[in-house]
Amino acid sequence: MENTPAAGKMQRVSKKASQILQQTCALLWKNILLVWRMKSKSFQEWVASLVFLYILHDSASLIMYYPTQEFPYKFLGRLDDPAFNASGVTLMFTPATNTTRTIMAKVATSSPLRGVIIEEMENEEKMEEKAISEEETIGVVFKDDFSYTLRFPVGRAVFPNEGFEHIETCWDFSARHCKVPLYWYGGFLSVQSSIDAAVIEMKTNHSVWKEMKSITGVHLKTVLKPLFKLDYIWFIICAILSYGPYMHFLSVKVLKEKKKLKILMRAMGLQDISFWLSWSLLYIVYVSITASLLTWITLSEVFNHSSFLELYFFYFFYGTASIHFTFLLSSLLKQPNISSFVGFLLHILFGALGFLTLFEKLPRALEWILNLFSPFAFTAGLATMVKLEKYGPAFSPELHPFRKLYLILSLDSLIELHPFRKLYLILSLDSVLYFLLAIYFDKVLPGKYGVPHPPAFFLRPSYWLRGSSGSVGVRAGSSHDPVLGGDAEPMPPGFEGKEAIRLNNIKKIYKKNNKSTEALKGLSLNIYEGQITALLGHSGAGKTALLNVLSGFSKPSAGSATIYNYNASEMWNMEGMQERIGICPQINLHFEALTVKENLRIFAHIKGIQWKEVDEEVQKVLVTMDLTDVQNVCADALSGGQKRKLSLGIAILGDPQVLLLDEPTAGLDPCSRHHVWSLLRERRAGRVTLVTTQAMEEADAQAGEPRGAPQEVQTGGSQGTA
Numbered sequence: 200m201e202n203t204p205a206a207g208k209m210q211r212v213s214k215k216a217s218q219i220l221q222q223t224c225a226l227l228w229k230n231i232l233l234v235w236r237m238k239s240k241s242f243q244e245w246v247a248s249l250v251f252l253y254i255l256h257d258s259a260s261l262i263m264y265y266p267t268q269e270f271p272y273k274f275l276g277r278l279d280d281p282a283f284n285a286s287g288v289t290l291m292f293t294p295a296t297n298t299t300r301t302i303m304a305k306v307a308t309s310s311p312l313r314g315v316i317i318e319e320m321e322n323e324e325k326m327e328e329k330a331i332s333e334e335e336t337i338g339v340v341f342k343d344d345f346s347y348t349l350r351f352p353v354g355r356a357v358f359p360n361e362g363f364e365h366i367e368t369c370w371d372f373s374a375r376h377c378k379v380p381l382y383w384y385g386g387f388l389s390v391q392s393s394i395d396a397a398v399i400e401m402k403t404n405h406s407v408w409k410e411m412k413s414i415t416g417v418h419l420k421t422v423l424k425p426l427f428k429l430d431y432i433w434f435i436i437c438a439i440l441s442y443g444p445y446m447h448f449l450s451v452k453v454l455k456e457k458k459k460l461k462i463l464m465r466a467m468g469l470q471d472i473s474f475w476l477s478w479s480l481l482y483i484v485y486v487s488i489t490a491s492l493l494t495w496i497t498l499s500e501v502f503n504h505s506s507f508l509e510l511y512f513f514y515f516f517y518g519t520a521s522i523h524f525t526f527l528l529s530s531l532l533k534q535p536n537i538s539s540f541v542g543f544l545l546h547i548l549f550g551a552l553g554f555l556t557l558f559e560k561l562p563r564a565l566e567w568i569l570n571l572f573s574p575f576a577f578t579a580g581l582a583t584m585v586k587l588e589k590y591g592p593a594f595s596p597e598l599h600p601f602r603k604l605y606l607i608l609s610l611d612s613l614i615e616l617h618p619f620r621k622l623y624l625i626l627s628l629d630s631v632l633y634f635l636l637a638i639y640f641d642k643v644l645p646g647k648y649g650v651p652h653p654p655a656f657f658l659r660p661s662y663w664l665r666g667s668s669g670s671v672g673v674r675a676g677s678s679h680d681p682v683l684g685g686d687a688e689p690m691p692p693g694f695e696g697k698e699a700i701r702l703n704n705i706k707k708i709y710k711k712n713n714k715s716t717e718a719l720k721g722l723s724l725n726i727y728e729g730q731i732t733a734l735l736g737h738s739g740a741g742k743t744a745l746l747n748v749l750s751g752f753s754k755p756s757a758g759s760a761t762i763y764n765y766n767a768s769e770m771w772n773m774e775g776m777q778e779r780i781g782i783c784p785q786i787n788l789h790f791e792a793l794t795v796k797e798n799l800r801i802f803a804h805i806k807g808i809q810w811k812e813v814d815e816e817v818q819k820v821l822v823t824m825d826l827t828d829v830q831n832v833c834a835d836a837l838s839g840g841q842k843r844k845l846s847l848g849i850a851i852l853g854d855p856q857v858l859l860l861d862e863p864t865a866g867l868d869p870c871s872r873h874h875v876w877s878l879l880r881e882r883r884a885g886r887v888t889l890v891t892t893q894a895m896e897e898a899d900a901q902a903g904e905p906r907g908a909p910q911e912v913q914t915g916g917s918q919g920t921a
């Protein structure tokens with residue numbers, strides 16, 4: 200490939216993409232193993248969610264009636280459309296006088312009742328007899344020449360009170376079961392207006408039919424009525440909380456991992472997106488199973504008019520948004536119980552706000568803002584479904600043809616033409632937003648360990664251009680010697696140019712409850728390549744504080760620390776740097792439920808070791824650390840010493856150039872300790888090894904060899920001594 204800047208950029212992008220893929224797969228596999236190994240916890244999680252579904256099913260089966268609520272305005276058409284097809288219908292009238300005969304003749308010729316058969320009847324009883332024997336009959340009983348009563352067979356018209364009862368459950372106006380518009384479609388209004396027009400014409404000698412026939416029928420919007428029965432509200436609340444158990448257990452797991460292991464994984468090269476994606480993918484599987492059950496319950500008990508897939512995707516997108524909302528809360532709040540409680544409250548609060556859409560049409564801007572909260576979007580979505588359920592096709596808004604054309608041609612069509620698409624779009628946008636915000640706050644508020652990014656870090660070009668080491672300004676730039684105090688021995692000749700780590704007046708102050716502890720009081724020191732440097736100091740001298748600064752776990756309060764001229768606090772974001780550095784923290788950090796081999800494999804993937812080389816590298820480390828016999832033992836079943844060896848094994852994965860080891864031999868038996876010492880001595884050529892210890896013997900054994908200059912540093916004072 201050509202060696203142009205564009206080609207280099209492409210290479211970096213594809214390398215990063217494959218790194219993210221590798222890490223995501225490794226962490227997803229780890230999550231699956233954890234689910235399998237921690238069966239009782241996984242069981243609790245699933246049972247809790249099934250209990251919620253059971254409650255939901257119970258509350259759904261209580262819903263017997265659809266709630267009453269606003270019915271939309273509906274245009275029924277014009278009288279001469281015609282609203283009623285009169286051909287073949289017999290219009291009987293009685294008594295037959297000259298006037299009534301003329302009226303009825305006019306009705307037959309100049310009204311929309313074309314095709315109607317006019318028949319004179321002797322009296323009302325005869326009319327009734329005929330109406331019983333024949334189906335298509337309507338009766339007109341004249342009281343005098345101009346006032347009359349209409350008689351319709353049962354089923355062709357409706358009594359006003361009866362119609363009122365059905366006003367809320369009738370969505371298909373043309374259907375026979377729908378009684379409200381029978382006045383229109385059953386012919387009542389057509390017959391009445393035809394006779395009225397004929398009577399007026401007779402009386403005034405002036406035809407009013409032209410005006411009469413343009414009469415239009417409308418179904419008026421109904422008044423607002425109380426909406427929900429309590430059990431319906433209960434159903435919706437249960438649906439909002441149906442993913443609650445997952446959210447709680449997920450926040451416990453994520454926060455536990457973030458507190459302990461994530462900072463180490465990040466220092467080894469973990470991409471934040473891989474961490475969150477690995478949890479997201481696992482829980483998406485949970486969500487899709489739960490969404491199927493939710494859909495099944497809802498379709499069997501509550502809604503009949505929606506299709507399975509429509510409802511399924513609705514629940515699925517809401518579930519995914521809830522999972523990502525949990526990520527966001529886990530980035531903001533560090534205690535799992537607080538995070539779950541706040542999540543619960545916010546779901547209830549915004550879910551309740553969503554009920555508003557059932558009663559009122561909210562201003563569009565306010566609705567879009569509230570839609571940023573998925574529980575609101577979810578409840579509003581359920582409200583949409585209630586309306587769809589009640590009104591079916593009649594619910595779809597009437598669109599002007601031009602508006603329809605515009606919608607088809609524009610992106611809006613995705614949203615407006617189908618109410619479900621709008622919901623899918625909103626919930627998936629919420630999902631993506633929560634996911635990105637979780638990553639953002641994770642960087643800006645990393646918690647106790649980790650160096651926080653500035654709030655506007657994503658606006659800095661340097662953040663996006665940090666691809667290649669050395670391309671952007673994390674290099675400290677200076678190759679000057681640190682300001683060593685008067686009590687520091689000058690370095691013997693031969694060390695110039697081999698400075699790998701430079702500490703310049705490093706201070707670290709911890710502030711807690713108005714009390715500040717100065718762990719590092721201005722330490723200046725160079726650490727050289729090809730040497731083992733031991734930081735020797737009593738308990739509380741600040742050894743771990745220094746290693747934390749170098750490992751990127753914390754930021755110095757003052758001064759600078761550089762590793763190969765890269766600022767220690769910022770270099771951890773740089774591609775390729777993590778592969779060159781191995782860290783063994785003071786406390787053993789590994790996945791307790793995974794075996795030694797699985798732990799090494801996961802960390803090897805995170806470290807960026809090629810897929811095909813991972814097994815070979817893991818075997819090498821197992822042999823080097825003498826862990827082969829326990830490779831298939833779970834980490835929580837290891838002895839203290841074996842756990843320490845595992846931590847060291849994780850640090851030496853990929854044969855890094857810089858080793859930062861915090862009391863690596865603590866808890867090891869004398870034999871293993873000597874094994875580690877000789878291992879480090881064998882590897883020191885061309886590498887930088889920094890070890891902390893409380894034991895003089897260890898410092899002497901490792902750093903006090905006669906070969907080369909001694910590299911034994913005592914901490915605890917204001918300056919290190921070399």
Ligand SMILES: Nc1ncnc2c1ncn2[C@@H]1O[C@H](COP(=O)(O)OP(=O)(O)OP(=O)(O)O)[C@@H](O)[C@H]1O
Pocket residue numbers: 709710711716717718736737738739740741742743744745785893
């Ligand atoms: N997170 C913290 N908050 C407040 N004080 C802290 C914190 N971490 C360390 N300290 C304080 O900083 C000082 C240095 O602690 P550090 O852990 O670096 O000592 P150390 O030399 O590593 O000791 P040890 O050998 O026992 O591990 C101690 O007085 C400790 O109490």
